[in-house]
Amino acid sequence: MNDKKDYLHKLRHSAEHVLHQAMKELYPQILLAMGPATDDGFYFDFDSKPEGKEAVTITEADFPKIEKRMQEIIDQNLPITRHEINVIEAKKMFGENPYKMEWIEQAKERGDAISIYWTGKPDEKGSMVDLCAGPHVDSTGEIKAFKLLSVAGAYWHGDEKNKMLTRIYGTAFSSQKELDEHLNLLEEARKRDHRKLGKELGLFTFSDMVGKGLPLFTSKGATIWRELERYVVDEEIKHGYQHVRTPNLAKTDLYKKSGHYPYYKDTMYPAMKIDEEELILRPMTCPHHFALYMDKPRSYRELPMRLAEMARLYRYEKSGELTGLIRVREFTLADAHNFVRKDQAAEEVGNVLDLIEKIAGVLGLEKGKDYVYRLSLGDRENKEKYYDSPENWEYGEKLLRTVLEERKAPYYDAKGEAAFYGPKIDVQMKNVLGKEDTAFTVQYDFCLPERFGLSYRNEEGEQEQPIVIHRSSIGALERSMGFLIERYAGLFPLWLSPIQVGVVPVSDQVSAYAKSVHDAFIGAGIRSELNVENKTLGAKIRDFTLQKVPYLCIIGASEEKRAREEGKAYVSVRTREGKNRGVVVLSEFLAELTKHIEKKA
Amino acid sequence: MNDKKDYLHKLRHSAEHVLHQAMKELYPQILLAMGPATDDGFYFDFDSKPEGKEAVTITEADFPKIEKRMQEIIDQNLPITRHEINVIEAKKMFGENPYKMEWIEQAKERGDAISIYWTGKPDEKGSMVDLCAGPHVDSTGEIKAFKLLSVAGAYWHGDEKNKMLTRIYGTAFSSQKELDEHLNLLEEARKRDHRKLGKELGLFTFSDMVGKGLPLFTSKGATIWRELERYVVDEEIKHGYQHVRTPNLAKTDLYKKSGHYPYYKDTMYPAMKIDEEELILRPMTCPHHFALYMDKPRSYRELPMRLAEMARLYRYEKSGELTGLIRVREFTLADAHNFVRKDQAAEEVGNVLDLIEKIAGVLGLEKGKDYVYRLSLGDRENKEKYYDSPENWEYGEKLLRTVLEERKAPYYDAKGEAAFYGPKIDVQMKNVLGKEDTAFTVQYDFCLPERFGLSYRNEEGEQEQPIVIHRSSIGALERSMGFLIERYAGLFPLWLSPIQVGVVPVSDQVSAYAKSVHDAFIGAGIRSELNVENKTLGAKIRDFTLQKVPYLCIIGASEEKRAREEGKAYVSVRTREGKNRGVVVLSEFLAELTKHIEKKA
DSSP states (O other): OHHHHHHHHHHHHHHHHHHHHHHHHHOTTOEEEEOOEETTEEEEEEESSOTTSOOOOOOGGGHHHHHHHHHHHHHTTOBEEEEEEOHHHHHHHHTTOHHHHHHHHHHHHHTOOEEEEEESSTTSTTOEEEEOOOOOOSBGGGOOEEEEEEEEEEEGGGOTTSOEEEEEEEEEESSHHHHHHHHHHHHHHHHHOHHHHHHHTTOEEOOTTTOTTOOEEOHHHHHHHHHHHHHHHHHHHHTTOEEOBOOSEEEHHHHHHHTHHHHHTTTSOOOEEETTEEEEEOSOSHHHHHHHHTTSOOBGGGOSEEEEEEEEEEOOOOGGGOBTTTBOSEEEEEEEEEEEOGGGHHHHHHHHHHHHHHHHHHTTOOBTTTEEEEEEEOOTTOTTTSOSOHHHHHHHHHHHHHHHHHTTOOEEEEETOSBTTBOEEEEEEEOTTOOEEEEEEEEEESSHHHHHTOOEEOTTSOEEOOEEEEEEEEEEHHHHHHHHHHHHTTOOOGGGOSSOEEEEESSGGGHHHHHHHHHHHHHTTOOEEEOOSSSOHHHHHHHHHHTTOSEEEEEOHHHHHHHHHHTSOEEEEEETTSOEEEEEEHHHHHHHHHHHHHTTO | OHHHHHHHHHHHHHHHHHHHHHHHHHOTTOEEEEOOEETTEEEEEEESSOTTSOOOOOOGGGHHHHHHHHHHHHHTTOBEEEEEEOHHHHHHHHTTOHHHHHHHHHHHHHTOOEEEEEESSTTSTTOEEEEOOOOOOSBGGGOOEEEEEEEEEEEGGGOTTSOEEEEEEEEEESSHHHHHHHHHHHHHHHHHOHHHHHHHTTOEEOOTTTOTTOOEEOHHHHHHHHHHHHHHHHHHHHTTOEEOBOOSEEEHHHHHHHTHHHHHTTTSOOOEEETTEEEEEOSOSHHHHHHHHTTSOOBGGGOSEEEEEEEEEEOOOOGGGOBTTTBOSEEEEEEEEEEEOGGGHHHHHHHHHHHHHHHHHHTTOOBTTTEEEEEEEOOTTOTTTSOSOHHHHHHHHHHHHHHHHHTTOOEEEEETOSBTTBOEEEEEEEOTTSOEEEEEEEEEESSHHHHHTOOEEOTTSOEEOOEEEEEEEEEEHHHHHHHHHHHHTTOOOGGGOSSOEEEEESSGGGHHHHHHHHHHHHHTTOOEEEOOSSSOHHHHHHHHHHTTOSEEEEEOHHHHHHHHHHTSOEEEEEETTSOEEEEEEHHHHHHHHHHHHHTTO
16 A cells, blocks of 8 residues: 555656656746645646746646646656766756755755756757656656646745745546546535635635634534534533633743743744733643642542633634634634543543544544544654653553553554654544544643642542643534535534525415414524525525525425414425425424434434 | 712711821821722722831721721811812922822812811811812711721822822711611622632632633533523524624724724734734624625625624733723623614614513513613714714614613613714613622614725615614623622522532442432433532531532432332432422422523523
């Protein structure tokens, strides 16, 4: 499996060289900056306006022309060969390209060997050379299928102070079938993109007046949020958590004391100095929960003590890194800190994973398929990045591993991914494309209890230091919502649907009856919307269908007549999947929906 | 009624002069700074460490001695007389007192007449003079009853850069009976003080590490919060509100555009500049809700559009003004902005008052008794403080007044108390002492819709500007909690009680049975706590009683035996008021509690 991945990586990198060659032939004045392979393709960054040269503008309309030229280079089956050169030679070869010169200077400083890759015979016509660490496939003919995907702007080194370059994204596979499958997936992902669906379904928006990375949730989006939040809070309380509320502000000193400051200061908002105080927006909840723990002396009887909060947190992300609801500048974490005796820690980590799996299950996520665990370990050698306490690291890592092993959880190791204060288990969620991302974590912490001098009185009356399990149960609400929008493709389960039932009167004659049906839903706590607009029946049904409303109640003259005659309300029910349920007794339908909502299924 | 109030004010001011005279006789070196009458008494600020003089330390232990001397002065029935003098005379008389000299300078600048009040015959032994604007009662004998209450530090002019003075608080009445009643009320208020009860009941705490004015709610406090919040949100949704979620941050420019900035900049937190953005913590929600309104074109069909939010807001209060949960540096307002057509505004204000009265009723607050309305008007002359648009002011003020009149609401006028953007109705809550405070407001706004260019398409297809009703339904959650703690004296109604039932096993033999009873409560969604500590029955009952837990279930051998024999659980129930309900069937008690909780009674 890994061999295949490595091969694809080489193949894509080579496809990028072919793209480079085609581009240089078509637009000789451009300057290549960089062009790596990625997990699912490659990209190619170039300077489209080199100084003193005419600017080149590339749009997707140019792709067929470029792809045609690429295909010709592939069809020639040119060999791709590696050569080592020295710095003087390199500077001579790439002297006209300042981006390459920067790489050469860096390689020189590090004392690295400089390698170049030739496509085609060196120095012959129709060949191309690039400064490149490789590796590559042997010849261009191995590229059986490729596609250019999109074009965008990108700053050199991702820094907005640098020049804006042009980036072309593409991908390549060893067969057309694999490429087609991938393109289908991409199309599916595009359709499910939470930014696109969020707009279409009117769930959230952004405002230039308010600022970047600061989503505003409409009533519909906030409804999903509220359902999720109440469910998670209630579930956590059932699992023995104490839900608390702590401020979003704290003295800057608090984060110096906790030791977070040096690790987080780049993403923390600037401190606000007023009068004698210096306050800062919190990037995490730990110190606030520690302050609550420290509010009075604690006894072993109180442990495990699980302090949970829907905590609003603040981290300043670079504008280039902001992505819909996935990366924002203010977010709400379903956070908790579980204070335990050292001998309770293993069981408690198990409890936490039970809760995570319970909630994931309710959201329809399958362990091993939709998410796996990652055991993130520290690095004893790196004393700058990790709190120096080898025995504690050893103990904590072994503990987490044992918990994972004993519950036969799907997991893998990741060295150097731990928090500075201890090892952790990351919950790795897979998105529609199968791409894995850390959704949230369960951390084993022996370091902060020490720094804050946390303690409890043990059974012998002596002071002991607790272990703290930092954990989330669902991650950041913003990110979860983004993830769920994509996962459900906007087709939320009934309990999460912002509108659960759409009521559509066929004509004005039945609008009073339709209103009474709508009121019956509202009275039963079901989110109903009544459409009495001056539109055709078809248009009204279409509106609700586009809104992905799970159930439609069509109210016609026959339902109204029957209701009048039998003294019992009837509605004609249709599902968003287009299934016609026919005429049903309203009270029975209400009971069915209520049960369905309660089950969160 | 007002005559009585004026008389009491004079009486108390005169009592303060008597205190001054007594203090000067007992501690000649002190310097009087100021000493006004207040709504319920008086205070007396003096410099206890004048330069070059020996420092005087006053504690409550000194009160009997001071009160004795005051009583002697009162018994002498000295006349209190007013005299006008010029600046030269004033400076001669008060030259040794820098505080008085400051007053004299100010009076001189303003060109005011300078008045002094003599107690006793001018310049005779046993008399006293003070620079004072008055008025006073005619003689000290009118002070029939007085009491010194407390001593504290206070900065000159309330500014921490100035010298710290000593402040003695006291009060006076025209009869001993009235004084006794007042002292009883004060004692009651002291017992109900939410800061005291909050600590005793473990509802919230403050942390020096975190910062001043930033309360941390424990699980118990957060439980009350959650019940209140969920109730208010659900009630608002039932009343046609759309609950949304918007960020706590925004660009500073947003508040410049809204026009809030000049009025609020003193209490706003400093702006945070990072990269290209300048962000600020929001002091109010309006611009965020406007941004949501402006997200797409609006039609008259969408109005009234009511955007509501439990909005976290940030205002920096001076440390001297911070008071428990009443004045904090970060708070959560049950906020909303109702966008309406001008011809809908009156009805909408009525709807808002209906909602406020509904929620107040659920919390046990009686209109006219516990709260009244205040109609806060603008001042057409003051164009700096109020948006300049006389017709709109006229219209808005008349509209609010008509609404209040038509519903026969108890209200009074307050000129110059409007918001800068329009008139408002303030909800004036009365505390335990009968003191009135603005809890929150309903504002009529014609100004911000203009500034933001808000509009909707009317029935004729033309763009029109909506009116915005800014309103809260319960005010800030922090303040409401503080208020409710005092109102209920910690004896929360069942639905708000952090622990609803305490389960107490009489012995270890019945602890399994007690656990099953506790689990039955939890399973039914009732907040139960099981006390299995190694304590006596009496101590356990006492613990729950101190926590003001509404119901106690005592589990003894007989209940356990009966349950075993009859296959039906029994518990012995006792209320926090000490009423013994005897042995009841658990399932019936559960049903009773559930019903009781649902009714929020």
